[in-house]
Amino acid sequence: NLGGIATGGSPEYGFALFHTTGHRELEELMGRLERYCNATFPDLQTSVRRLGNGPPVDIPVAVRVSGRDVDVLFGLVDRLKEKLRSIPGTKNVEDNWGARTKKLRVKVSEARARRAGVTNQDVATSLRAVLDGFQSTQYREEDKVIPITVRSVAADRQDVGKLEGLSIYSSATGRSVPLRQVADIEVAWEPSKVLRYNRYKTVTVRCRKE
Numbered sequence: 001n002l003g004g005i006a007t008g009g010s011p012e013y014g015f016a017l018f019h020t021t022g023h024r025e026l027e028e029l030m031g032r033l034e035r036y037c038n039a040t041f042p043d044l045q046t047s048v049r050r051l052g053n054g055p056p057v058d059i060p061v062a063v064r065v066s067g068r069d070v071d072v073l074f075g076l077v078d079r080l081k082e083k084l085r086s087i088p089g090t091k092n093v094e095d096n097w098g099a100r101t102k103k104l105r106v107k108v109s110e111a112r113a114r115r116a117g118v119t120n121q122d123v124a125t126s127l128r129a130v131l132d133g134f135q136s137t138q139y140r141e142e143d144k145v146i147p148i149t150v151r152s153v154a155a156d157r158q159d160v161g162k163l164e165g166l167s168i169y170s171s172a173t174g175r176s177v178p179l180r181q182v183a184d185i186e187v188a189w190e191p192s193k194v195l196r197y198n199r200y201k202t203v204t205v206r207c208r209k210e
Helices: 023-040 070-085 110-116 120-131 154-158 160-164
Strands: 002-006 015-018 061-067 090-095 100-108 134-141 144-150 167-169 176-178 183-191 200-209
Touching: 061 070, 070 090, 070 200, 100 120, 120 167, 160 183
Parallel strands: none
Antiparallel strands: 002 015, 061 200, 090 200, 100 183, 134 144, 167 176
């Protein structure tokens, strides 16, 4: 039976604890779970293993790769993962940076911004008001103070086309210009976190044994 499910401190991670009636059922369940997850969720990093007894056992194989350039670093990491996967008896080959996340890059053109009388601070303030919102006032309910945040609706925040038409208020001229007039917007995939060792960007590639 299923003992429990939890996500822990990060929403992209989760675990489930299963209870079985015996050793043979455990081995069968582990195999079925691993095959099911690999077939149904190919992008999921699945690790199915016994609940350890005694001192915790760390990852048996871990290789640390360091460098300055992320693209070069992950080129080496991908080659290392292929090598590890080709070794019989290895499984769950992964790195500790996790999956890349989608990010929105706003590149302000200094020349176009100067002509429009807009500063980088103006762009940042307007984007923050739309994406994160700003606190306009507070609502008091008995002994609780609840901040009231003003921002655009979710559909506008998730539509890149609408963001390009966002009005950027110029604190110098008092007028507004569309964001596309002073900046270019692009969507890029970037690491969700950057880990370092001895001040160098460092990716640890690890795997378990079957």
